Amino acid sequence: MNQTPYISTVDAEPLHRYQQGGYHPITLGESLKAGREDTYVAIKIPVAETEYDGDTRERQTLKELASHHPHPKHTVHMLDDFDLKGPNGSHKCLVYELLGPNVPDIIDAKFPDGRLPGKLAKIIAKQSLIGLDGLHQRKIGHGDLHTRNLAFTMPYTDDLAEDRFIGMLGKPEIGYVQRRDGKCLEAGVPEYIVRPASYRNHSWNLAQNAKIIDFGESFSLTAVPETLHTPLSVRAPEVIFQDHIDYRVDLWSMGCMLFELFAGQPPFDTFLITSPILVGQMREMATDELPERWQDKWNTMKMGDVMATESTGHNLQEWLEEVYFDGPLSPDLTREDIIVTTP
Template sequence: MHWTAIYPCAFRRCQDRYLPVRSLLKPPHLQSFSSLYAGASSIDPSTYSGGIDAEPLHRYRVSGYHPIALGDSFKDGRYKVLHKLGWGGYSTVWAAKDLSNQAYVALKFSVAKPQKENRELEVLRALARLDSGESGSRHVMQLLDHFHVEGPNGKHGCSVLEFLGPSVTDVLEMRFADERLPARLAKSSAQQALAGLAYLHKHKIGHGDLHTRNLAFLRQPEIGAVTRKDGKPLEPGLPAYLVRPTSYPADVSLSQQQIKIIDFGESFLDDDVPTTLHTPLLDYRVDLWSAGCLIFELIVGQPPLDSIMATPVTVVQQMLETASDKLPERWQQKWQAIDGARTENETENNLQEWLEETYFDGVRRQDMTREEIVKLGALLRKLLRFEPSARASVHEILQDPWLKNE
């Protein structure tokens, strides 16, 4: 059994990033960065220094990153690079301006990966072909364009994406000292994430990596109309409206901000789902467990599992304590072989107890009543189930009284 089939997005903190537990287990459909670069020419890391905390220089190599400088233009001068937004193991992301319409966009340059299919691009193109009028589509990142760049390290794909704001995790770190969102903002974020997920699942698309770093705020200007108190017309020297400087203040006005699901690097279509070691094909229901963990984290301010120094055995043991159903019979023998010191029958579910203990910890803000937290626990138990077929659908969760009652 490969435990990521039932719990694909348990998280552990590593340098302020959340990493899937599956990275510990290395399923065969995921290549490590080192294996991707096996045999490629490399630079000596001790020879060069960048002077700042950024992407590793040794990844600028054949089949690796494409070197980019501020002010560079791409696609016949259409896109001009303005700033760096971030980087990951397989891409760098840049803020740019689309000079054809003066719009700001994000350029995601992938590493050169010869003969490796880009599943993310396939999914984004599938989403682009769907009806954008569906309500859930407004909560999913959109692909605007795509092109290729030839460089010294190979041929790189570049996806042109919506220019979005900070992730939920970024807002937490920047604005909330106790790392817990206000209740209204947390619930609004959960509702919007679920609406986006329902849209994906309706079209048989699995996200595969749902967590707070993959929820981003849309940069929507806050505008205030300028009027005279006596109702007379404005003088010529006054603007029609004022625009608040771009920032994310720590107040409940954030609950009106739009959330979008981003980063489709682990996503898949229903007819092209990834396989994992010892398991049959996955489907989009892997997102349902992740959704339960996401909601827990949005409300409490931490993931449901204690992932410090996590190992596959300790993660699964905590899963047994968290899941609302028993470990399926077909998996029990494999679990006992992994951890013969314990048996599944010795483990009791303590999700509600842990939820209340972590929320009412006496340290962080407590905007919800105990009754609301009890209702939240009932919702989470519908999602945190080992059997994928037993998990509630996203549509069912959106109808839950906890989400319906503001």
């Protein structure tokens, strides 16, 4: 593997992506779109387009959602969009409402046992379902549902002075970029990069709403992609088996996400997972047979893969009860709350 020619003391993003058709170099304090919004916002600057090919799926979806009044609940609001020309190409920028940490960040910062309290998990689960229902009522698929794409709203920032706002997030940590050979940086490579802000030291109000974010894999009923790049551990079987997909593939990912919200870990392995291993785990947990139309692909998929055939010794109900009721902490859910039912 070729070593990137650039180095920095901050490991924030792959520096080799600062090239034609890649990232846009930006500096702290820079003004975009000839000015600034009248409130704090988040701006997403995608990789540059080498040729104009119309709006991205994300931009199309968010424009569609922005056209509805009221805006669907518990999904991020796009406030504006604009084109930005830079040294690496033209970027179609999206302006979002400012949101805070995602669910895993909150768990890492505040819950050392690795799991949300049951009551909070219930609230987030309900808000997630409301958000997804709002999308599906409009026949829009999100395509990338997982806990990192659930973020909390930011409290009380509109009236904050800039110095107080920066103080809340912490002083930006800068890492200057250098070439390994000591030569000057090429055009399009930033002078420095900035480590993402952390919420670990901030007193976070968990009464805030959770919203679905990141619509990069989203699609409409009339523009369904051939496949999706949802993380493998929460990927719907229809995607794995390259079957016809529609917005309802989100239901599988939502189920996996809800499981993780309550159990503190996803229902399927994430470490060194492969499609055959994942499908094998799905089959162990499912009560119905693999559809006949997938059988040939399943047989091909298994070739060359060593499949675990022994039972884990626990069914889903037993596993959930062990997680919630066999530990040292007092459970804040009842056994009725986590009962597993089959149709």
